[in-house]
Amino acid sequence: MLWSMLKALIFVAATAVLAIGATYLLEIGDVALITVAGREFVLTPFVSVLLALAALVLVWILMRLTGLIVAGIRFLNGDETALTRYFNRRSEKRGFEALSDSILALAAGEGHLAIRKAERAAKLLARPEVTNLLIAQGAEMADDKARATEAFKALVQDERTRFVGVRGLLQQKLAAGDTDTALKLAEKALALRPKNADMQDTLLRLQAQYEDWAGARATLNAKLRSGTLPRDVHKRRDAVLALADAREALADGQIARATELAKSANRQSPSLVPAAVMAARMSIAEGKAKQAASVIQKAWGLVPHPDLAAAFAEIVPEETPEARIKRFRPLLKQHQGHREARLLEAELQIAAKEFDEARKALGSLAQDEPDARSLTVMAAIERGEGGEDRLVRAWLAKAVTASRGPQWLCEACGHVHAEWRPTCTHCDGFDTLHWAVPPQSEAALQGPEQMLPLIVGALDGPSPAAVETPETVATPQQTAPSEPIVEPVSGEDTLTLGPEFRIDDEEDASKGADAVQAARGVN
Incomplete structure (x- = not known):
């Protein structure tokens, strides 16, 4: 309110000053005589002031016209001018509108529309890192694999979007079943982003699928260093990889290396039943019966399992049923009432005809x-x-x-395996097998x-x-x-x-x- 009154007062004051000035100029009796081309012009002070103001306005108009002509010439020459900035802002506005429409089309599941809008945005905006990504995602949604591959390759050319492009190509290769190329792309992607948890998991799964146990253990250590894997989970999975490596070494006749790896796996994860069984059997082969018994007893105390009982029986294979019951007594006492302990004791008593x-x-x-x-x-x-x-x-x-009772069951896909494996043969899941009772339908x-x-x-x-x-x-x-x-x-x-x-x-x-x-x- 106060500001409005102040503006009104200023306007009234300015009008009064102009009126007083105009009255003063009209009352002056002096005249100005100007001669132009032999002609004389008599000007009163008031007319002189009006002509001076008109001359200033004319000069300003001429300057603006000159600037406009110069700007037109620079615009035609390709230089940046106010005119180019105007058209750029206009194009940028339309480009962002097309970009928004493309994102909304993706959210609505309209792949082809998303591609068209992204292509329009690419013409209006200098943002290839965004438009190429939208085109790639729209092409994947529209099942246009060739167009998606082209867009991902374009992303690989830009340093800012290289990882996104490699990851997109990797997902395509995995979907197509080309695991050889996928493995190389996963290694490249992890080199670009060493702390990316998704790439770490993907590379680990592919390395396990190809039985590259040494490479998988290196990837697992990288996950630990990057903080994307808890230490206890790392120890368990590293034990799984060491055990898989031990089995391969044993198959190749590398007994010493297999023994070292099996015992290392058992130390890292005593509850991993296959590692305890293999470590015990390697100790039996070395003539270290007490060491084998200690390994089995420790594992049995954590996870009672029939394979552990079988390995414990192998320590003294020629003993009588009565002697075997006596030797098994420490195992049975660890889990009195446990179903596996009860079944084991029943079998031992049957062998002794009790x-x-x-x-x-x-x-x-x-x-x-x-x-x-x-x-x-x-x-x-x-x-x-x-x-x-x-x-x-x-x-x-x-x-x-x-x-059938507990079996090695994949917790990811539910596939049942006859024996433990580091990876599921059905879904290639790593360390997904656990000892459990699979669901059984009446139809089966x-x-x-x-x-x-x-x-x-x-x-x-x-x-x-x-x-x-x-x-x-x-x-x-x-x-x-x-x-x-x-x-x-x-x-x-x-x-x-x-x-x-x-x-x-x-x-x-x-x-x-x-x-x-x-x-x-x-x-």
Whole structure:
């Protein structure tokens, strides 16, 4: 309000001054005489002032026209002028509008529209690092691989966008299955951005896929140094790579190197079961039984596993069943009540023909957590105790359609592996295998159920499903030891259930061990 009043006062004052000045000039009686080309002009002071002001305006107009002409000449010559800046600003505005439209088209999933808008933006803006990226992304969305490759190659030419271009080409090669070129591009990308976690993971996965264990360990160390990998995870994965390298060295006959790598893997990750098993077996080969037992006991204390039990049995392969039970006692005490410990003790007792003790050890696993191994162990106990054929066959019938128990399962894709591997054979995931029970659909069991009459044979009594099972039963676990803890017993008049599954029809209690070996065959 105050400022408005002040402006009004200034305007009134200026008007008053001009009016007073004009009145003063009109009242002056003096005149000015100007002679131009022989002609005389008489000018009053007021007219003289008006002519002077008109002359100033004319001079200003001439100067502006001269500047405009000069600017036009410079514009035509390609020099930067106000005129060029005007047109540049106009083009820049239209270019940014096209750029925004391209980004919005990408967000809407309209690849072709995004390409057109990005091409228009490229003509109006000098921003190839942005427009080429939008063209590449739009081409990928529109499944125009050739156009996308061209755009990514253009990005590689610019130092600012080289990494983005290499990464884009890498993703294309991975999608096309060209892992050879992808590996080289991943190495180049990681050289450009050593701390990029995504490139580190991609290169590590490709190196593991190509079994370049030394290169993979170097990449893993780079991840640790860059702070993108926790130290405990690094130790675990480095142990996995060392174990894979040890297996390869053993296959090549490099025993000393394989031993060193296996023991190194076991030191870094004592809970890695395959590393403990290999380290123990290498110690057994060196005649270091106590060292092998120490490795197995430490690993068993962390993760009870059938492979560890098999390796522990290999330390003294010729011992009697009673001596073996005594030697295994420290292992069994570490995890009393654990399903693997109960199954292991039941198998050991069956081998010693102590079927009552085997039943006590097994407990209710076959009812609470039925799987092929526990049900078959229960069948062996029934056979060893002289049970009826129909009862033994009922347990075996259940084992056919039961879960296979824990197996090496890829946590990324769910693929089941017969043995541990550093990478999944299905999805190439690195260090994704873990010991777990895979999901089992009812549809997967329909085939075995329909085959039961042919496998088990006709029963004189009730069907296997109708046989009342005892209260005390057992549980399964997948075991595939190279040397079984319980030795198989051969016999005649056998009932065949798979290539290695034999149950004798005799009433001899010693045939119970055969059913335990059968469990290993089913699993």
